[in-house]
Amino acid sequence: MQTEIIRIHEDGDWRLKLKNSVSKKLPFVIPTETVYGLAALYNDTQMVESIFQIKNRPQDNPLIVHIVALDQLQDLISVKLNELPENVMEVIDSFWPGPLTILFEKSSNVPDIVTANSPYVGVRMPKHEVGQTVLREIGIPLVAPSANISGRPSPTNAKDAFEDLNSKVELIFDGGECEVGLESTVIKLSDNMEECLVLRPGKITEEDLMPFFSNVMIDKSVLESSLTEESIAESPGVKYKHYSPKAKVILVDNINELETAGFSNFAILSYSKKLNLDNNIYFKSEDHLASKLFSTFRELDRQGLEAVFVEMPRLNLALKNRLIKAAI
Ligand code: TXA
Ligand code: MG
Numbered sequence: 001m002q003t004e005i006i007r008i009h010e011d012g013d014w015r016l017k018l019k020n021s022v023s024k025k026l027p028f029v030i031p032t033e034t035v036y037g038l039a040a041l042y043n044d045t046q047m048v049e050s051i052f053q054i055k056n057r058p059q060d061n062p063l064i065v066h067i068v069a070l071d072q073l074q075d076l077i078s079v080k081l082n083e084l085p086e087n088v089m090e091v092i093d094s095f096w097p098g099p100l101t102i103l104f105e106k107s108s109n110v111p112d113i114v115t116a117n118s119p120y121v122g123v124r125m126p127k128h129e130v131g132q133t134v135l136r137e138i139g140i141p142l143v144a145p146s147a148n149i150s151g152r153p154s155p156t157n158a159k160d161a162f163e164d165l166n167s168k169v170e171l172i173f174d175g176g177e178c179e180v181g182l183e184s185t186v187i188k189l190s191d192n193m194e195e196c197l198v199l200r201p202g203k204i205t206e207e208d209l210m211p212f213f214s215n216v217m218i219d220k221s222v223l224e225s226s227l228t229e230e231s232i233a234e235s236p237g238v239k240y241k242h243y244s245p246k247a248k249v250i251l252v253d254n255i256n257e258l259e260t261a262g263f264s265n266f267a268i269l270s271y272s273k274k275l276n277l278d279n280n281i282y283f284k285s286e287d288h289l290a291s292k293l294f295s296t297f298r299e300l301d302r303q304g305l306e307a308v309f310v311e312m313p314r315l316n317l318a319l320k321n322r323l324i325k326a327a328i
Contacts, residue, residue, distance in 0.1 A: 003165065005158045005172045008130060014173075015137060021170050022138070027051050029147045029161045030134050031175025032126035034099045034184050034202070035154035035294070036161045037066070037144025038169070039134070042076075045111050048143055052113075054168045057150045062116040063143040064101050064184070065123050068135035076121055076141060077104035085193045087212045094212070097127035099184040099203045114143055124184055130175035146183060147172075153243050153294035153326075156181050160298050181291035182318045198222065201318040222321050245297035248307045249327040255311045266307040267300055269293075290319040297326070 008014045021028045025047045027040045038055060040047035042065045052059060065076055070092070074081050084092075091102070106121035115121050123141075126132065135142060146154035147161040155161035158174035165172070185202030187209065189195070195215040198206060201222055209216045247266075252258055255270050267279045271289045274282040281296065283289035290313075300308055310327075313319045 001167050001170060003162060003167055003169055003172060005162060005174050007174045008133060017171055018134065018137060022047075024170075025050065026170055027054060028134075028169055028171040028173070029158075029165060030131045030142070030144060030173050031128050031158070031178065032066070032131045032144070033128045033178060034126070034180045034182065035156055035178055036147040036158070036172075036175075037126075037131075037142075038147040038165065039066070039142040039144040041138065042114055042141045042143045043109060043111065045113055048111065048113050051143065051145060054165065055145060055148070055150050057145065059113075060116045061145075062118055062122065063114050063145050064186075065110070065114065065121055065141045066131070066135060066144050067123060067125050067141045068132050070096075070125075072141050073104075073123060075109050076107055076123055078107050079105060088189065088193050091209070091212045095204055095208075096125040097132070098125070099127070099180050100124060101184045101186045101200075103186070103188045103199075120188070122186060128175055128178075130173050134173060151244060153245060153297045154183060155298075156291075156295045160295060163298065177295070179291070181294060182322060185318070201321050203318065205317065218317070222317070223324060225324050225327070243294070243297075243322045243326045245301045245308065245326070247297075247300055247305045249297075249323065250307055250309045251312045251323055251327050252309050253312050258309060260309065263307045265305050266309060267305055268309045268311075269296065270311045271313075272311060286313045286316040286319055289313070290316050290322075293319065293322060 006014055027038050027050055030037050030039050038051055040051050101122045101124040103120040103122050105119055106115055110121045148154050149164045156178040158172050161172050180203045185204040186200040187196045187198055196213045197217045197219055199219050206216050267281055269281050271283045271286050310323055
């Protein structure tokens with residue numbers, strides 16, 4: 001299969017190509033503000049099934065459903081939109097479109113394969129013009145996990161998506177570099193919807209959510225390395241190695257006491273200070289490192305490095321989470 005990277009502003013035939021891909025039930029790649037996603041119509045089980053095959057994704061890992069307008073939410077969730085409590089509507093108003101995924105009790109329209117048999121469905125409204133244009137064109141919500149082969153860093157540009165999915169899809173919509181660079185924050189609401197639990201940290205932080213809830217908690221798996229026996233027992237989804245480059249990722253607590261003995265072919269990612277070393281890649285802040293982490297991992301893999309030393313972040317919980325999961 002030929003894989004084509006297209007820009008909707010330069011390709012007059014994009015609608016036709018999209019229609020062809022959908023009619024063949026072939027998932028396609030769309031950009032979002034976080035990372036690129038491998039998309040399928042949420043209610044087309046055959047198309048959704050191919051996502052799992054293409055990504056080599058474990059069947060027990062649920063998919064996020066993407067919408068482009070609030071009226072698409074009603075079909076997906078069991079509660080009536082106008083019965084959602086005010087604080088939840090305020091969260092939606094404040095952060096959508098944007099990098100926040102909210103779990104709701106699902107309606108019967110959502111196939112079990114989408115939620116991996118969970119009664120909850122994760123929904124988000126992405127903030128990327130190209131992603132939104134494609135969503136509007138299709139007119140049906142799209143499931144879209146990150147457009148990588150499972151276990152690899154998520155792609156944050158069309159070329160990185162192509163690297164993993166060449167010959168596995170027909171269409172990659174090019175929307176440039178993703179602004180956020182790490183996947184969306186995933187939250188679960190308590191039964192009364194007054195509290196929330198952060199299952200996956202992202203650009204929308206605990207502090208951002210605090211004004212809307214009586215309590216915001218962080219799931220304990222967030223700062224656990226993936227392979228502890230306890231986490232495997234409690235939540236099968238966290239047992240998989242995530243976000244990893246081929247190079248060994250080594251976290252450095254104190255960049256002034258860097259110990260690289262035993263490695264010859266490595267890079268050092270730092271943000272608190274620029275090192276006087278050729279193999280140092282310096283970022284101007286933790287957030288800057290966060291936005292470039294995955295594309296940097298991929299670039300270093302292309303160079304065939306054996307290890308990458310990364311300065312441990314102090315503030316950015318999403319970055320810390322991705323690094324801890326990568327460093328095993
Ligand atoms: O930023 C993002 O969220 C990107 C872009 C493409 O939108 N998507 C993404 O999807 O990161 P994925 O499939 O790579 O990660 C989805 C995460 C997984 O950790 C999954 O376990 C969790 O969200 N998730 C989704 N639905 C869930 C559910 N019903 N219950 C619990 N966790 C869920
Ligand atoms: Mg992913």
